[in-house]
Amino acid sequence: MDELLKRAARSALFFMSALCAAWAFAPEGRTVAAGLILGTAASLVNAFLLRRRIELIARLALDNSGRKATLGLASRLATILLAVMVSYRFPEYFALPATLAGCFYVQIAVFFTAVAQNIKGNNGKG
Numbered sequence: 001m002d003e004l005l006k007r008a009a010r011s012a013l014f015f016m017s018a019l020c021a022a023w024a025f026a027p028e029g030r031t032v033a034a035g036l037i038l039g040t041a042a043s044l045v046n047a048f049l050l051r052r053r054i055e056l057i058a059r060l061a062l063d064n065s066g067r068k069a070t071l072g073l074a075s076r077l078a079t080i081l082l083a084v085m086v087s088y089r090f091p092e093y094f095a096l097p098a099t100l101a102g103c104f105y106v107q108i109a110v111f112f113t114a115v116a117q118n119i120k121g122n123n124g125k126g
Contacts, residue, residue, distance in 0.1 A: 004117070005051055008109035012044050015105065035087055035095035039102020042083035046076045047106040 016037050023033035053072040060069050080103050087099035 002051075004110050004113050005047060007113045008047065008106050009044060011109045011113075012040050012106050016040050031091075031093060031095040032098045034093055035098030036102040036105075038083050038087060038094055039099040040105045041102075042079050042099075043103050043106040045079050046103075047110070049076055049079065 019033045019037045019040075023030050023037070026033070049072060053069070057069045057071075060067055083099055083103060084096070087094035087096045
């Protein structure tokens with residue numbers, strides 16, 4: 001799981017770097033590039049928040065403590081809401097549809113990374 005997240009985070013950082021270059025060299029697409037950067041950054045933060053929560057739940061399950069832990073949905077929703085609110089408040093700098101699209105980047109990258117890893121690991125068997 002950690003390897004999948006590392007690969008997806010690396011791809012998100014490369015994607016954000018390419019968007020920074022697009023922002024610098026394409027003035028007509030600056031709001032879209034900035035919106036995608038904002039959404040991808042929020043997606044990356046959400047992925048690390050979820051990873052931390054899953055590690056906490058695993059630790060609590062191993063300790064057999066009576067304390068119950070949730071997946072921290074509220075904090076992850078608040079992160080996305082903050083990105084959307086910034087994009088909505090400053091439409092001259094960020095495109096709202098691009099921000100919303102960028103909010104799903106890491107999840108989609110993890111999915112495709114897992115599929116590629118599964119195909120590579122099967123070697124044509126099964």
